[in-house]
Amino acid sequence: MKAPIELRPRQEEVSGFRQRILVAAGVVAVAFLLLLIRLGYIQIYRYAYYHTLAENNRITSIPVPPNRGIIMDRNGVVLAHNYSAYSLELTPGKISNLNTTIDQLAQLVEITPANRRNFFKLLAESRNFETLPLRNRLSDQEVARVAANRYRLTGVEVKARLFRQYPHGTLAAHLIGYIGRMNDADIRALQASGQYDNYRGSDHLGKTGIEQSYESLLHGRTGSEIMETDAGGHAVRTLARHEPVAGSDLVLSIDERMQAIAEQAFGEHRGALVAIDPRNGEILALVSHPEFDPNLFVDGIDNTDWDALNNSPDRPLLDRALRGAYPEGSTIKPFMALAGLHYGVRTPQDTIADPGFFSLPGSSHRYRDWAPNGHGMVDMHRSIVVSCDTYYYRLANDLGIDRMHDYLEQFGFGRKTGIDMNGELAGVLPSRAWKAHISRQPWYPGETVICGIGQGYNLTTPLQLAVATATLANGGTVWRPRLVEAIIDPRTGQRIALPPRIANHVDIPPDQLKTIVDAMIDVTRPGGTAARASAGANYLIAAKTGTAQVVGIRQNERYNASRIDAAHRDHAVFIAFAPADAPKIAVAVLVENGGHGGTSAAPIARAVMDYWLLGKLPTPPASLTGNPQDPAHAD
Numbered sequence: 001m002k003a004p005i006e007l008r009p010r011q012e013e014v015s016g017f018r019q020r021i022l023v024a025a026g027v028v029a030v031a032f033l034l035l036l037i038r039l040g041y042i043q044i045y046r047y048a049y050y051h052t053l054a055e056n057n058r059i060t061s062i063p064v065p066p067n068r069g070i071i072m073d074r075n076g077v078v079l080a081h082n083y084s085a086y087s088l089e090l091t092p093g094k095i096s097n098l099n100t101t102i103d104q105l106a107q108l109v110e111i112t113p114a115n116r117r118n119f120f121k122l123l124a125e126s127r128n129f130e131t132l133p134l135r136n137r138l139s140d141q142e143v144a145r146v147a148a149n150r151y152r153l154t155g156v157e158v159k160a161r162l163f164r165q166y167p168h169g170t171l172a173a174h175l176i177g178y179i180g181r182m183n184d185a186d187i188r189a190l191q192a193s194g195q196y197d198n199y200r201g202s203d204h205l206g207k208t209g210i211e212q213s214y215e216s217l218l219h220g221r222t223g224s225e226i227m228e229t230d231a232g233g234h235a236v237r238t239l240a241r242h243e244p245v246a247g248s249d250l251v252l253s254i255d256e257r258m259q260a261i262a263e264q265a266f267g268e269h270r271g272a273l274v275a276i277d278p279r280n281g282e283i284l285a286l287v288s289h290p291e292f293d294p295n296l297f298v299d300g301i302d303n304t305d306w307d308a309l310n311n312s313p314d315r316p317l318l319d320r321a322l323r324g325a326y327p328e329g330s331t332i333k334p335f336m337a338l339a340g341l342h343y344g345v346r347t348p349q350d351t352i353a354d355p356g357f358f359s360l361p362g363s364s365h366r367y368r369d370w371a372p373n374g375h376g377m378v379d380m381h382r383s384i385v386v387s388c389d390t391y392y393y394r395l396a397n398d399l400g401i402d403r404m405h406d407y408l409e410q411f412g413f414g415r416k417t418g419i420d421m422n423g424e425l426a427g428v429l430p431s432r433a434w435k436a437h438i439s440r441q442p443w444y445p446g447e448t449v450i451c452g453i454g455q456g457y458n459l460t461t462p463l464q465l466a467v468a469t470a471t472l473a474n475g476g477t478v479w480r481p482r483l484v485e486a487i488i489d490p491r492t493g494q495r496i497a498l499p500p501r502i503a504n505h506v507d508i509p510p511d512q513l514k515t516i517v518d519a520m521i522d523v524t525r526p527g528g529t530a531a532r533a534s535a536g537a538n539y540l541i542a543a544k545t546g547t548a549q550v551v552g553i554r555q556n557e558r559y560n561a562s563r564i565d566a567a568h569r570d571h572a573v574f575i576a577f578a579p580a581d582a583p584k585i586a587v588a589v590l591v592e593n594g595g596h597g598g599t600s601a602a603p604i605a606r607a608v609m610d611y612w613l614l615g616k617l618p619t620p621p622a623s624l625t626g627n628p629q630d631p632a633h634a635d
Contacts, residue, residue, distance in 0.1 A: 063201030066220030069247030094155030177209020178294035220247035281479025328454035329546030387635035396452025533602030545597035546573035574601035
């Protein structure tokens with residue numbers, strides 16, 4: 001019988017197995033150690049980061065846009081406000097076929113061709129993932145129909161939004177301006193200025209006028225709502241809410257009733273009017289006629305409406321008060337007379353014989369007076385009353401263009417006034433240096449002569465002319481014109497008045513000022529160029545009429561409006577302030593192609609002054625419905 005086999009492993013095998021066990025245990029231990037270190041790194045060192053990620057998956061911050069501030073006139077009449085309505089909006093990035101979706105919606109609510117055109121116009125200007133309005137101001141029934149079919153309309157939403165409205169339509173449209181949807185350029189500008197975060201959830205901002213210039217105040221501060229969401233992204237509950245701060249309300253210095261009177265007084269004529277309180281620079285009325293309806297722009301203007309406005313020969317989108325550049329015409333003569341007194345080249349008693357023309361020494365060229373046979377003997381007083389061109393041809397030649405420039409610049413000619421609204425032009429106040437800069441050509445004496453009556457290179461805006469007139473009215477203080485009189489704090493309701501600001505001061509000796517003002521008062525009396533427009537006024541008016549030439553005429557020809565195309569007829573200009581002995585209002589009026597200032601422009605100014613000083617509601621001036629051109633072509 002064999003001996004039993006021993007099954008005990010060899011010693012070396014046992015040793016090898018134990019080593020493998022130890023290695024495996026070491027690997028497991030190292031792995032667990034690495035996991036423990038990683039867990040500590042995530043749970044302790046990177047806790048804040050991963051906690052934020054987790055919270056972001058669970059919590060969503062929804063921006064809450066603020067209410068835009070309202071705009072009102074000095075008496076509290078609302079000129080721009082907000083109202084709430086439902087908007088039908090599409091998110092193009094979520095819709096495979098926009099036309100098909102719009103066709104489906106057209107079976108539920110009315111979708112006009114204009115709605116379609118406007119939508120695709122906005123689409124071309126916007127980012128693809130934005131929601132864009134297809135229809136605004138849905139009725140409750142329309143909202144219900146869309147909501148009932150929401151399950152089959154991917155990328156379609158009905159949102160309750162605040163809409164901007166301008167209740168007076170075209171009234172003061174250029175002044176108030178309008179808001180519009182933000183485009184890429186607006187977004188880049190907001191990002192560059194660091195304001196983009198404050199516009200989260202907003203899709204409109206101010207584009208022109210006060211809406212644009214005071215955008216930061218009107219917009220307010222965006223709030224937020226912190227929502228807890230489930231895995232599907234649906235809201236579960238509100239965790240916190242940070243209330244938005246509404247935009248500030250603005251109180252303008254203009255008077256809504258006077259603004260309406262001025263706009264109506266223009267009738268079918270194009271032009272501009274600016275009325276200022278010479279005591280503080282407040283704008284009482286600012287008119288550019290014709291106007292446009294700013295409500296057309298709020299939701300995105302339709303192509304048809306845009307073409308009608310943009311291609312109109314009347315150019316209703318041009319702000320003539322701030323951006324219309326015109327020759328001053330004879331309204332420059334009171335300022336020229338002051339320049340003559342200032343530099344000592346004239347005294348009030350100096351007299352010239354006016355034969356009806358002026359010629360430079362050694363030249364046969366005649367610079368004609370508006371009166372073919374001249375005005376006889378003319379001193380400074382009479383030169384303003386009858387608007388004698390010959391007197392100012394000679395005065396300009398004696399002064400020289402550079403002294404004219406230096407003196408007139410003090411009144412604000414040739415530079416921006418600093419009004420609290422964007423977009424104004426500086427105009428042109430020529431000098432030798434100015435011409436050398438733009439053309440590298442010398443200045444000619446004949447150019448000085450015609451600048452003396454507000455023609456030639458001279459260009460000014462109605463706003464500049466009004467500021468200069470107000471400066472004359474108050475004796476030399478150049479106020480910075482302003483439209484916003486006060487700001488109302490949305491949190492406290494406190495009315496914060498904006499103080500007036502002085503831009504410059506012109507040193508006008510009282511005796512020199514009296515010489516000019518007395519002559520301007522006589523302009524409105526029998527024998528003066530504005531006598532008819534000032535008849536019956538029971539307050540004292542100081543004024544000056546003007547005619548701004550649009551096209552030149554040959555030396556031996558006389559101006560005849562009936563032979564000139566209406567678009568090439570002279571502009572009518574008029575400046576005035578009243579009461580002349582204690583001015584409360586200064587006005588500048590320009591009527592394009594209106595001819596004589598005393599016939600076309602003065603009645604508009606009279607209507608505005610009658611309302612401001614007497615509370616009188618005028619009838620439309622007869623001169624604006626008849627022939628605007630005075631046969632004598634007087635200034």
